[in-house]
Structure formats: C-alpha cells, structure tokens
Amino acid sequence: MKLHRHLAQSVVSALPEIFDPEKGRFADRVIEYHLKNNKKWGARDRRFFAESIYDIVRWWRLLWGAVGQEPSLEPAKLWPVLGGWLVMKNLEIPDWAEFAGFDRGKAKAFLSRADHPRAVAQSIPDWLDELGERELGDRWNSILPALNVQADVVLRANRLKTTPKDLRLALEAEGVSARLRDGFDDAVQLTERKNVFRTEIFKKGHFEVQELASQKVAPFLEVKPGDRVIDACAGAGGKTLHMAALMGNKGRIVAMDVEERKLKELRDRCSRAGADIVETRVIESSKTIKRLDGACDRLLLDVPCSGLGVLRRNPDAKWKLKPSDLDRIGTLQREILGSYHRMVKPGGTMVYATCSLLPSENERQVAWFLEKNPGWTLEAEENYRPDEGFDGFYMARLRLKA
Secondary structure: OOOOOOHHHHHHHHHHHHOOOOOOOOOHHHHHHHEEEEEOHHHHHHHHHHHHHHHHHHHHHHHHHHHHHOOOOOHHHHHHHHHHHHHHHHOOOOOOOHHOOOOHHHHHHHHHHOOOOHHHHHOOOHHHHHHHHHHHHHHHHHHHHOOOOOOOEEEEEEOHHHHHHHHHHHHHHOOOOOOEEEOOOOEEEEEOOOHHHHHHHHHOOOEEEEEOHHHHHHHHOOOOOOOOEOOOOOOOOOHHHHHHHOOOOOEEEEEEEOOOHHHHHHHHHHHHHHOEEEEEOOOOOOHHHHOOOOOOOEEEEEEOOOOHOOOOOOOOOHOOHHHHHHHHHHHHHHHHHHHHHHEEEEEEEEEEOOOOOOOOOHHHHHHHHHHHHHOOOEEEEEEEEEHHOOOOOOEEEEEOOO
C-alpha cells in the first residue's frame, strides 16, 4: 500500500489526542471523530487510519524502543514512531523529510529481538505486568500476548427481528461475509472486517455488535418472559437489549446508570431494536436504589472495573490506568454490591460481572459479599479469557434465600 502524506499526517496528529495526560480521549472516540471529519477518505484509507492508530497505541512502548527514544507527543518525534510501525508491518517508508534520519535497519533489529523483558516485548507498563503475574501466576504468560491480538468482529442477532441464520444470509446479501459460532446461540462472526453500521439491516435493528463472552452474561442471569429485571449498571445497554430479546419482549427491565448520556443512547438502541419493555432511570443518589428495595426477580450488576479483559479492543486503557485506580475501582465495586443487592426479591437471583481478569475484582469481591451477606449463596461462576479466544469476562450468579 502506498502511504499518502495527508493520511500519515492525520495519524501523527491523532496520537497526542489519545495520550495527552490532561485531556486524553479514548482511542475509539478519536478515530470516530477523524473519520467523521474526513468524509472523502475511501474505505482503504479509513481502514488504514483506524488500524494504524489502534496498532501504534497497542505497541506504544515497543515502538518507542525501536526508535531509541523516550515517549513524546511532539509531532517531530511521532513521525519516527510511525516509521517504526511501518517497519513492523513490512510496509515501505516514504522518502519524506519527516522520516529523515530514521534508521530502518536499527528499528527492524530491535523489533526482531527475542530477549526483550516481557513488559517491553508485550508493550505494557511494568506495574501492570507485575500485577498480572501476581494475580494470575503462570497463566499471565499466555493471557498477555492474547491481549495484543486484534479482536474479531462479532454480532449478536436480535431475535426480536431475526435469527442468526437469517442474519448471516442478510449480511452476505449486503456484501458482508460472516459465519455462525457453535456454542453461542445468537452470535454471527464476520470473516472480513467491514463497516456493518452502514448496512440496512443494522438500521432496521437486526443486530448489535457484541463480543462472544459478553453474549454469555444475559443468558447466565436466566431471565425469562414476564420477569421483572433490573440492569443497574446498564451503560449504553448491550446486555439490556440482549435480555429483552431473551424475554421475548415480555416483562419489564429497568435499565439504570449514573450517566444520562448513556441511557439516551440506550433508548435510541431500544427503539431501533424494537425492545419496548425497557425503562431507563438515572441513578441520582442512594435514594434511587432504596426506592427499588425488593423490586426485581433478577438483577444484573455489570460493574465498573479496570477493563483489563478488553485491552485488545481498548489498548489505550493500559496506558491510562494507574495503580491508584484499582483501589478506587475495588471500593466502588464493594459499594455497589453492598447496597444494590437489596433490590432483589427473596428467592431472586443476581449476577455480578466484570470485564476484568483479576481475581481481586472478581472472585474475591464475591467472597467478600457472601461473607457479609449470609442469606446469599453462590450458584455458579464462569471465567472467559483472551488466551481462549474471548474478551476477558467474569460472571457469578448468586441467589437470595426465599
């Protein structure tokens, strides 16, 4: 592929927007912004821009090592990093002034070395590498490389409007190749990356983009038609929509979050999906939760977490996360568990879920809760991990005695 200067300039300009310590934005938002503001880019340019940004962010530490510099957000120093990425991808480096003095051979030799410390080779902060080893032991050696593998694009067929088989056929009719996945009732996985949000079937609400492990959470709660369900950390509502489909649009789901912005997005998605049993409610204070004491048959707590299980989708998170964040997150998880569980009726069930890999956010939090609340029992728990081909997810189903 021939690299055009305007495209390279856009990549170099976008990186500081992600890494600025004061106002750094999430990589996906930065990419979305630039794609919207460059409508004349063709499909190849758009794909190159998005994939190069994600890849450079993913290999940030290793690429700076390849150019022999300390990380910087100065444009003049970011051009060699782009050069290092081009070497990594075996792409031609243009004869431009911005690459003057760039040593391709030196960069290639560095990237080819097999004796880098693990944190350098896998491009992760030292403290995070040490944490992973401390919490996951030898398993970390297989999980960490998997976090640097680009994730597949997986869709969840909306059974209120279609079936996975019909969705696959409809996608192919619109030029998108896909396949079904054994063991996942609603999953359709793309076999080539395409912008599925432009398809007519997306506009008609026939699917949502949802990773395989994430698709296991709603069924794990064992919702059924007619249930009263609360999704207390709903966000934009991917799992809310899944539950509505599993319930056949019969019953009631209260989707709650502290951010109205996310709930507005959920309402738009519900309208597109035809899910009309969902009510949204902003959590304004602890009183919002207290008003719902004993109100639901089933409660989903997909709690805020470190997000370490989804680094292959959000690689910038590993550079933005700090050790102090984990203490804050752990405290918040216990606060949510310790108060939100009261919304469950006697005999009801609750699922605690995270997209973290760490036992300190997962099994240990559930053990803490059970020790504090003897009326609850653990029915089942499941772990999905990146070295098994999934995003990292943990889920535990607990039941309140009748």
